Amino acid sequence: MRRDTFLKSLAALAATGGLPLAAQAAGVPMKMMIPANPGGGWDTTGRALGKALQDAGAASSVQYENKGGAAGALGLAQFVNASKGDPHALLVMGAVMLGGIISGRPPVSLTQATPIARLISEYNVYVVHAASPLKTMKDVIDQLKKDPGSVKWGGGSRGATEHVAAAMIARDVGVDAAKINYVPFRGGGEATAAILGGNVTIGGSGFSEFQPYLDSGKMRALAVTAPTRIKGLNAPTLKELGINVEIGNWRGIYAPPGISAEQRKALTALVVQATKSKSWAESLEKNGWTPALLAGPEFDAFVDREFATLRAIMVKSGMI
Known part of the structure; x- marks a missing residue:
């Protein structure tokens, strides 16, 4: 202008x-x-x-x-x-x-x-605590299929894009989306604390919110909801993993x-x-x-x- x-x-x-x-x-x-x-x-x-x-x-x-x-x-x-x-x-x-x-x-x-x-x-990135026994998104999906309630998905408020994405992932891999165990938080800071504290199995949010913890090795990225990989992040897209989900925030x-x-x-x-x-x-x-x-x-x-x-x-x- x-x-x-x-x-x-x-x-x-x-x-x-x-x-x-x-x-x-x-x-x-x-x-x-x-x-x-x-x-x-x-x-x-x-x-x-x-x-x-x-x-x-x-x-x-x-x-x-x-x-x-x-x-x-x-x-x-x-x-x-x-x-x-x-x-x-x-x-x-x-x-x-x-x-x-x-x-x-x-x-x-x-x-x-x-x-x-x-x-x-x-776009959202899904992460786990660095000490999590779940090393890949496939590990998360395998556990989700065995016992949907045992996988606690952490993210923003109910209806947030990470909540919607978790439901879409479950639906795409053959799990009843209504059975996912989603834990909503009032902000990214609370969600981050829950992931670092081991209070959720997997967390989702924007790359910018997790980047310091990914860089320091406190978190591990498993997948992104983007159509292509995100610059500076070593994580596959969900579609690369055979999960037909793409959603932006x-x-x-x-x-x-x-x-x-x-x-x-x-x-x-x-x-x-x-x-x-x-x-x-x-x-x-x-x-x-x-x-x-x-x-x-x-x-x-x-x-x-x-x-x-x-x-x-x-x-x-x-x-x-």
Whole structure:
């Protein structure tokens, strides 16, 4: 985005009462709701975007709030109820939240908030503790077939992509998906602790969350849900292992309900500008994220399709 276009976006936000004219050049204080506990993918994404907003001059500061639970539904409810009409507030969300809404049917829906943009996509990696007797994904599958309940799958909230993937894996190898023993956690930090503590058999999450423990030898990667191998990770895809499962995890940004069309347009422009910053590029590289920017009506339509696709997968896998 050219600088003159960027400043016009700021001016549009000011014209609708969303931004003081004197703050156009320096940006304004922003608030970022992260509907998960610290240490997970949403937390990392939200803080990376906040830094990028500041680097791009769109925000003078960013105030973060973590509110984990129910696949993001608790944070979503607080955001919708407390930030209505605030053009300086953002909510981190993604595929995990859609799955949680489908399975949990919370009283507050994502449709009550305002879509802004999809930011990134990330595939899950399944890992075990380094001392686990299960050395390969085949070992996990063999145990799953013998006794489905004995394999504890650890990951995000119920309906998260790692939960959906576990159900899809079970279904593909001939195990009743309804019998899988899935242990949900409120954030990536809790899931990581459970894996390192031996409290789950196998855990799933984004590569960026597990990378330090894989590099240090505390965890061992067994497989990824990507269509091709992930750079920097020595682990096969599920399809390489004869398991016909491929599923990605995307993350995006929403604004509160009650903002005007002009405020939404201006806020979208600021987020897009942030994704062109140096710090955002560094975050993509550091975390192994795939850029997947999508905004405007295209993002609205994408979310609608994702709801339909994910619901169909969850029905077929016996999750709902």
